[in-house]
Amino acid sequence: MTAGATEIEKAILNYLVTELLYDKDIKGLKTSDSLLESGTLKSIDILQIVTFCEETFGVEIPDPDVLPENFETVAAIAQLVERLRS
């Protein structure tokens, strides 16, 4: 995990590593790594990330915000969550 990661980033990283990116080298996943480059995440995985964030951080992520630019990296997802929280 990345040093200096926010609590939200850490929770997302932990979720990805234990639930979705099980085929990744876990220790190497950084908050700035592209989650989409390899093409392994399918629509169903994205929906699971959305559900996880909604349940864990108490936000509602509207469909029009579920876009590649908001899910490109762990940092981007965390920024989206923070924006929706405020």
Place this chain on the structure above:
Amino acid sequence: MSSRVLPDLLTCSAERYPRHPAIVMDGREFTYEALEAASNRIAHTLLAHGVRRGDRVALYLPKAPEAIAALYGIMKAGAVYVAVDPAAPPQRLAFIARDCAVAALFTHSSRIATLETEFAGQAPMRLTLLGDDGAAPSTLGGRPVVTWSGLAPVTARPDVRIDSEDLAYILYTSGSTGQPKGVMISHRASLSFVDWAADTFAVNHHDRLANHAGFHFDLSSFDLYAAARAGATVFPVPGKVAPFAAALANLWAAQRLTIWYATPSTLIQLLSHGALANHDLSSLRVVLFAGEVFPVKHLRELMKLVPQARFANLYGPTETNVCTWYEVEALPVDDTPLPIGRICPNCEGQILDPDRRPVPEGEAGELWIGGGTLMHGYWGRPELTAQRLCEISTTAGRSMLAYNTGDLVARRPDGVLTYLGRRDHQVKTRGYRVELGEIEAVLCRHPDIDEAVILPIPDSEVGNRLEAVVVARAGAALDVAETKRHCAQFLPRYMVPERIHFQATLPRTASDKIDRETLLKAHLPG
């Protein structure tokens, strides 16, 4: 006409419409002229390195115009393309590459580092080509690596004899014994489908076709080749956009597409999360879907949003490509499932009982398909081919080579076929066909797993969700993440079970087989 082959579609359109866009993706445009030239350079490069007619060439790169050029280039060299899911693990590519002894690999510079160990010492490999100019080693497995700009400079199509009965491509599908099997498709079989589909849906030069399916999936044969036949434009969906319904809806609406062909899972995602009602879809004239059952309640919603478009349900396993079709004119009010329709005119079908006798009208039997689109067989598996491809009698009493789809269907009095299910352990998930046994075999390969069963949990959006029930070796410290990671090493992602349940034992039937029904009932939601 007998020697007509798939790349002729491109060559003819390049002569008629040289400046017309053949491919538009990520803001880049490939004209027919450019696609023809690029694919010819690829063919010359393969030939110069000794790739010969009938050799297999694997394709393992993310969707891009260069990948489409590669498909044509491989075929123009007389070789057979083997498209592997770019999201599949390198081990799966390696298995497929070994299984059909590929002579070359077409990939991307970003992937080559993960492939060195998989390809080292592979005897028939002659070269690796790259669809880009990124930094890459100069050899893979001791064989040269050729970058995109290093392709042979000759842009005229090489003079290679190709027969319509030659193989065009091999599509690997899930195999019940734990390894995927390669379905061999000839130029003749692919063209039989392409000609029928392009005529039936009147694909023309002005059409703009979506390409959502991967090239390892037979849905793509329509997008690519029906478009090339008509000189139309194909719009491949970038890998980064594909999983995002809202982004896909934005893209498809902005591209003013006229034809969509996708799995019901994809279309339902668009419907549920793509805000389709906010988009102008007035350009859309044909919506085709295949690969799984489209629940009528979702289809009704989609048809309301695009009232001007024709809708058709296409049916057919990889072994026969599309062999029946049903044009949706009116939807059943009671939400009974859509029929799979009538046998396409280029195919022949019979509904037979287990003794291969025709069943009476209205009764369930297995659908056997012969005719124009029939596969050549399974690569390197003559015994399996003989099991599934058999001579049967047609209604007229003639003998015909046909494929047993394993799908149970019944014929209505009006000749329309309805789909009833299957007798074996094959299911559909997100449009992909999966043999549960293949996943179970992979699970049991793990040293800490004694037994494993995959349960298909029916789901109205994706067909089936796959869950695993695993009996771990006594005392083993096996967890969900490790189990999934193990699966992901050998299987494409859609085959990795979403949930893993650990149990001490599995229920048994009286004959001491695993009681799948009881297990399934225990794990059904609600």
